Amino acid sequence: MATHSHNHGRRQGSAQGPAHGHHHPHGPHDHHAHAPVAGWRYGLAIALNLAIVAVQLVAGFALKSTALLADAGHNASDVLGLILAGWAAWLMTRQGSDRRTYGYGKAGVLAALANSLLLVFACGALAFEAVDRLIHPPAAPPPGGMVMLIAGIAVVINLMSGWLLMGGHPEDVNRRAAVVHLFADAAVSGGVLLAGAVILWTGAKWVDPIASLGIVVVILATTWRILWQSLDMALDAVPRGIDVAGVRGWLARQPGVTDVHDLHIWPISATETALTAHLVVPAGSGDGLIESVTDGLKREFGIGHPTIQVERTDCDQCEGAS
Template structure:
């Protein structure tokens, strides 16, 4: 399991590094384009991209720390650092979305202060759109394995949406001269970013509060374990996740007395572990085997 996680985290780190390089090029292009054209829209989007680069750096550092091995003090290793990185990314997304929304409203209320050069905006935004598509393709797939990478993916998605909105605004400004199109596009982007940021933060909170993973049915797991020959009851069930791709399961399992008398505890533990891994993709499980009727007074309040 440790090797698999290290391999996955290493792959995530490479994805983040490539995406960071691509988005950094977008930032430089937008800053130069804004300086040449005087476009406030490009400068604002460059600020958006800069905040995303900060988020990607946080994600990259978190992925690197997560590769460190477990120690006597950090017995699960540093895998949960990825979750903390995702929390930072989620917070950045919220700040960016709120900032873009505020600026968009300000421009709508004071259109006379908004001067956007349509052609430079369109050219640079189109280049940014292509670069962001490339970054998303690099991050694609890893976002389903790691909350940290999912945060980076959402930030790249926000950049793509920002570039797409800027392209549309550039076309509208060039063809109609309607300058407020830029502010309207910004509000659309903010409205698209906020729900994704909220969903990311919700999943981070689920991990940090050690709630059962969203796709885990505890009663179904209990039913599978009870179907195992020799198992009489299952209680004190706890399911949580170290990080998004590392669920953990513990339980007390009451067995027929024959299991202990015949020395079948080892095979039973193997069968229970294989049940969880095969049906529920849980590779880290711990079972306390007890004779039928045994009650642990210290744990009796748990299910």
């Protein structure tokens, strides 16, 4: 029966025997190599959206426009989403601690999940309002010209806010959720603008709720992917784009490796991926294996935080296997 000894305190190639390698190109507790979007951008986007919410609320009540009021509610949910995203971005800049050794990278994932759920909830409320207006149409449509003006301002502000938050790491799901949320808001406001134009030309009462239902479908389609991606990351699922079988096969093909087990891959944050694995190698072989494997995992799969444990079979077993 083969025996495997484990020594978590020794590096591969020492005279002490088997090794546990934890090799990184960065220092301890440094799990935010990709800086998030600057906090002032979140602050400015929040301020701009708060301003448009106030304008839409005042105009909606003054013009008796449920479309503007619904858009104001949607923009208000956007503000809350931005606050969550900004808070998470700030947390991601903090160093880890003895209790939170991975830092606060998962805050971005949780914020993205909350942001996506918030948007789905807002879509449900908007769809309910649209159906209600189809069943119980108002006595008269709101003035189309003013609706177009207010909605046009909202479109510009939402697009500007989305542009402010573009950049950063391309796989930052927290930032991406905030940007999608803003662009979805611009689409909602664009639908209100279009509805205002048709109302201005035709006076039809059904245009606004039909346009709102169409926009809800578009928003849900764009939000669904981020919702499930952030849920997967919150549950430590293997990040999308990484093939576990491919990683396992690649590890098994490394020189001297006879078996791979206890392979786990999960996201540390919205931008970093961790891996742990046990590699079985015959005694007396495997020099330089950990450094080679960690470099290769980063190069081939984008896994920048691997922890590799080498298990050595005893010499009798090695000779029997040969």
